[in-house]
Amino acid sequence: MRYSKMLIPTLKEIPAEAEVISHTLMLRAGLIRKLAAGIYSLLPLGLSVTKKVEDIIREEMNRSGAQEVLLPTVQPAELWKESGRWEEYGKELLRFKDRHQREFCFGPTHEEVITDLIRKEIRSYRQLPLNLYQIQTKFRDEIRPRFGIMRGREFIMKDAYSFDCDETGADESYKKMYDTYCRIFERCGLRFKAVEAETGIIGGSFSHEFMVLADSGEEGVVFCNGCDYAANIDRAEIRIEEKGNEGEKKKMMMMKEIKKVNTPGRKTVEEVSRYLKVSPQDLVKTLIFETENGIIAGLVRGDHQINETKLKRFLDSNIMVLAGDETVKEVTGAPSGFAGPVDLNIAIFADQGVKGMQNFITGANEIDAHNINVNIGRDFEIKGYGDIRNVREDDKCPRCGKDIDIKRGIEVGHIFKLGTRYSQILRATYIDSKGKEQLIIMGCYGIGVGRTISAAIEQNHDENGIIWPMPIAPFQVFILPVDTKDTTVMERSEKIYNSLLDKKIDVLIDDRDDRPGVKFKDADLIGIPIQVIIGLKNLREGNIEIKIRRNGEILKWRVDTVIDKIMELI
Ligand SMILES: [Zn+2]
CATH class of the missing domain: 3.90.960.10 (YbaK/aminoacyl-tRNA synthetase-associated domain)
Structure with missing residues (x-):
């Protein structure tokens, strides 16, 4: 793409509305713009990153055997009344009426809709197990939307639902999703932890949250230094210390x-x-x-x-x-x-x-x-x-008794073993091999796409801007001709641009007729991993400069080897 033709409205100033670094940088780098509280437009760069994250999710979900569907965003109230959540969900559920005065809601999640589909379509154990997922816009009327798309009201989410004949199968499906989520977040270049978590309004018997560690995180995460124990602060168990003799004395x-x-x-x-x-x-x-x-x-x-x-x-x-x-x-x-x-x-x-x-x-x-x-x-x-208090740094691990750490995290994914929470109430059943009717065992699995992007920025930035991990960068290479009026510079820049396009590389060329200082600043701000800097002085010596955004390292390569070297870097 050509910078001059793209809508990349970068900002020099820190926007007043931004509270965390990812929000600031997404506004400054021209990825998002606010329409209303918690409701954002994705601009071309923002959408490009979103698509990259969605592609990774889609590839890994498909690899796990899950199938993609697309369910409606507008859902009838009857289904929610049937599951009991029309009352339970509270004000976060956006409700409205159609022209016939029939009640609807804008889907904040899709357990009801998918269970309704399954109860109508699944008859026999031969049709199970099944895992269906979608990537789609949801709405939750949060009382305090904030941090840009990290806690928006309208957001893009991948949600998946598994359907199994029995507990063993359901546990296998859960484990498969756990592994899939680890692969997805690894591929997105995130440092994360999977922690035991609360089931909350979704319900079910147990769950894990995938937390990206960052100071701006809204959730407390407890880890053990001695074993694998990790839990959300609302879940973390308090280890009861044996009092021994002192306790006896106290009693007396x-x-x-x-x-x-x-x-x-x-x-x-x-x-x-x-x-x-x-x-x-x-x-x-x-x-x-x-x-x-x-x-x-x-x-x-x-x-x-x-x-x-x-x-x-x-x-x-x-x-x-x-x-x-x-x-x-x-x-x-x-x-x-x-x-x-x-x-x-x-x-x-x-x-x-x-x-x-x-x-x-x-x-x-x-x-x-x-x-x-x-x-x-x-x-x-x-x-x-x-056990009704918060765990503290001086508490010990409930499993092994070693020291624990408490850090802040951003929840990017959440997996639940639902059991029969929805299949029972909505009567989603199948006929087993002996001809007996049985309840389907369910699981549900979510990933916040916008959250994942925000979290990636929280973990990957410096004082100059975003530093995208290569797999989710809006472009992989940024070509920066220092002097757009010089024909030698421009010809070489175009040549490299076209060669990279031929090799199916996502490349952005800064063909704007602007001062080099402005271009260098914008290049760092929007954070494309590889900058190819084409200047007359270097060209005359047969060289091209490459700047690695992550560490600021400057490499000088011969003009004729530059494409091969870039391909190696990617
Ligand atoms: Zn431990």
Whole structure:
């Protein structure tokens, strides 16, 4: 392609709307433009990268034996009502009515539609297993779309669904997709980790997320330094340390008399512990949540953070919202920040780390007051203990006990073993070899195409711009004639351009009549891996300069060998 004919609107300034580097660079390099919150247009360079990622996905999915389909984006409400998700999905589901007042939604995912297709088309075990996938636009009405196409509302996704006769087959399908995903992200040039994850709104029995490690990542990822254990922070189990003798001694500690003390203006754990001259570990935090089964309290040790997703799973609750000031006042009689478990007339659940604590400090359900020497059993009851806190750097691996690391990651793929979550409710069955009707076992597998591109930029950039990994670069080679008015330079540039085109290389020639400085800046910004710099001085000596974008290395090659050398590099 010729730069002068292409729409590549590069920007010199950092756009105000951009919060992370990939968003900034996609705007600056002219890959995307915003239409509305979380809704972006892909410009030629952005679309080119998208197609490259899609091609890799398609090749690897086909290699795994999956078949491509294309399902509708607009889905009837009846199907979603049948699966129970019309209610469950909440406001992220974009709903609308057609001219006949029939309800529809714009698909955020396709479990219902694909299960409906399968229940109508599959009759016999002979037709299974099956894996169907599509690459298509989805819409999720995120409350806070951000980071450009990393967390957009409209986005391109590859989603696949597997259908098996039994658990063994379903596990094989899952494993096959796991391996396929590893190949896809490796081929995209990403450094990633597959981690155990939550199943969330998709449901099912277990799942893995494919996380690209980057500081801008929204998710916490926990890894073990000693074994393969890796998990999303919402999933990471807390290792319960054996207390040994010390624990025994603790158990024998005397319960002291409970007392209310004044803590004027002190609300946070840090403020209260400093004021009372104790360690945060001697406090117990009380958090009030609203659930579909009423208001509950969750307790964690003062130096721990409660994890709402874990609490939600522990209580098997669909709704878990931190109560607002009004509700807290209603339930505890005090403003937020002074809640405590004593005389609290709601169900109280505690983190397992609270078990065995004695003579601790809690809020007194009264402004500017805390209770000291609080004890479980004597002063209040706990309805259940669970693993409901965030893992910390000083926790140990739940599998092997070695040290762990916590890093930030961007979720680029997610695979789920669904089991019969959808086939049961939508009655997707087959007749087995003995003539008996059985439920189909399902799995589902997603890759965010835009996410993958954003994540690739987060991992591959420098202060001058993007550094595309070769397999997903919009072009492989960038030809930069330094002086477009010089016929020797232009003739040589055109010759190299055409030779590379003949060899089916994606090549962009900067034929703009611009200052070299502008061209060099744009070349670095849009990040094409190989820059071929054609200047008069070098040409006169029979040389051409090659700049490797990734490390800035400059190579000088003879004019007659340059094509072969470029082919070798690619
Ligand atoms: Zn371990």
